[in-house]
Amino acid sequence: xxxxxxxxxxxxxxxxxxxxxGKRTALxxxxxxxxxxxxxxxxxxxALEKMRNEIQYCNECHNISDAEICKICExxxxxxxxxxxxxxxxxxxxxxxxxxxxxxxxxxxxxxxPIEGIGPSQLNISTLVSKVKERDITEIIFALSSTMEGDTTxxxxxxxxxxxxxxxxxIARGIAIGDELEYADEVTLGRSLMHRIPFEQSIRxx
Amino acid sequence: xxxxxxxxxxxxxxxxxxxxxGKRTALxxxxxxxxxxxxxxxxxxxALEKMRNEIQYCNECHNISDAEICKICExxxxxxxxxxxxxxxxxxxxxxxxxxxxxxxxxxxxxxxPIEGIGPSQLNISTLVSKVKERDITEIIFALSSTMEGDTTxxxxxxxxxxxxxxxxxIARGIAIGDELEYADEVTLGRSLMHRIPFEQSIRxx
Numbered sequence: 101x102x103x104x105x106x107x108x109x110x111x112x113x114x115x116x117x118x119x120x121x122g123k124r125t126a127l128x129x130x131x132x133x134x135x136x137x138x139x140x141x142x143x144x145x146x147a148l149e150k151m152r153n154e155i156q157y158c159n160e161c162h163n164i165s166d167a168e169i170c171k172i173c174e175x176x177x178x179x180x181x182x183x184x185x186x187x188x189x190x191x192x193x194x195x196x197x198x199x200x201x202x203x204x205x206x207x208x209x210x211x212x213x214p215i216e217g218i219g220p221s222q223l224n225i226s227t228l229v230s231k232v233k234e235r236d237i238t239e240i241i242f243a244l245s246s247t248m249e250g251d252t253t254x255x256x257x258x259x260x261x262x263x264x265x266x267x268x269x270x271i272a273r274g275i276a277i278g279d280e281l282e283y284a285d286e287v288t289l290g291r292s293l294m295h296r297i298p299f300e301q302s303i304r305x306x
Numbered sequence: 307x308x309x310x311x312x313x314x315x316x317x318x319x320x321x322x323x324x325x326x327x328g329k330r331t332a333l334x335x336x337x338x339x340x341x342x343x344x345x346x347x348x349x350x351x352x353a354l355e356k357m358r359n360e361i362q363y364c365n366e367c368h369n370i371s372d373a374e375i376c377k378i379c380e381x382x383x384x385x386x387x388x389x390x391x392x393x394x395x396x397x398x399x400x401x402x403x404x405x406x407x408x409x410x411x412x413x414x415x416x417x418x419x420p421i422e423g424i425g426p427s428q429l430n431i432s433t434l435v436s437k438v439k440e441r442d443i444t445e446i447i448f449a450l451s452s453t454m455e456g457d458t459t460x461x462x463x464x465x466x467x468x469x470x471x472x473x474x475x476x477i478a479r480g481i482a483i484g485d486e487l488e489y490a491d492e493v494t495l496g497r498s499l500m501h502r503i504p505f506e507q508s509i510r511x512x
Contacts, residue, residue, distance in 0.1 A: 104369055104370050104399075105371055105372045107356060107372065108357055108395075111353045114350040114353040115350065117350070118335050120331075120334075128325070128326075129324050130357065132324060134358065141357075142355060143320055144323070145355050147313075148339065148351045149348060150316070151313045151317040152339055152340065156311075163310055165310055170310060171310070189309075189337065193309070193310075
């Protein structure tokens with residue numbers, strides 16, 4: 101794809117560095133910005149730079165925050181002895197959306213992934229271990245995605261914590277509500293049978 | 307979707323102004339930039355600002371260019387008496403990719419679209435009419451997409467040009483090479499029958 105301008109080519113190359121955006125989409129976005137008033141481009145680029153340079157992370161849970169301690173960690177109504185371990189801010193938002201978790205979070209900032217060169221030292225794991233060591237933590241809930249990387253990360257943290265008197269659990273894997281059994285994969289279906297729950301308990305939760 | 311930081315929220319709002327990018331994708335892109343070195347974000351935002359502020363358009367054909375006259379208009383091997391009218395730079399790139407057009411282009415910068423408030427005065431139509439009036443132009447080829455807006459634009463320009471001794475043509479509409487007849491829409495199939503070409507001519511072109 102030969103572009104008629106170096107400026108355009110440069111912009112297209114930078115946009116296509118973003119995940120899931122190829123050269124064609126990048127060109128479409130660049131041409132869109134050229135058609136819009138210049139203020140839109142400057143607002144976009146300023147918002148990006150400002151976010152990248154000034155963003156803060158909560159000192160407690162490493163979630164993105166506008167203050168040193170985030171609103172969740174600061175709240176007196178949350179139970180700081182139950183920590184839910186998640187990958188990033190999107191997972192915090194998803195769990196908060198359910199309205200059913202009253203503990204606090206610990207954001208790892210990724211998952212162990214040797215192929216992409218992400219090891220335990222690049223994740224917020226040591227601060228989680230210190231919390232368990234120093235404070236009165238009763239339960240650690242692993243809420244990572246059920247992938248090879250998620251399971252590896254869970255297991256790595258589990259090993260670090262197993263000498264301390266803390267309960268570790270993972271979120272339940274099973275058939276999603278509204279899903280048809282015949283389309284479920286075998287591992288999920290097998291596990292949902294193995295970890296079946298008393299019927300009275302399931303109707304009380306509805 | 308409640309975000310934990312105003313800076314992040316601002317960036318997500320700006321990113322999601324881009325066409326085809328919703329709030330969720332915008333959040334994914336913003337979090338990606340936060341995970342990458344700060345240099346990536348500054349290179350992206352600088353490339354966008356530089357493109358938006360410094361881009362030039364060819365004085366002849368209105369295509370994006372790094373100089374006052376673009377490489378195509380400047381080339382002595384191109385026939386400046388045949389002008390192909392297109393919507394934007396992507397169409398120029400697509401036609402150049404075929405290697406079969408040796409005339410020059412005229413980039414309109416859009417199509418007439420009353421619903422989006424785009425009228426003839428916002429497009430590069432008057433300069434095309436002046437060219438036909440003042441120079442020795444033999445043919446104008448309309449190569450806009452075959453949509454309501456494309457057809458409207460073609461017809462508007464055709465009316466402006468009909469008093470001048472210039473041939474106007476449109477690119478052929480028909481069954482795409484490799485396409486199956488049964489999936490073609492009726493209008494396309496009907497037109498491709500109406501505008502059939504002698505068989506000897508078709509095999510000479512292969």
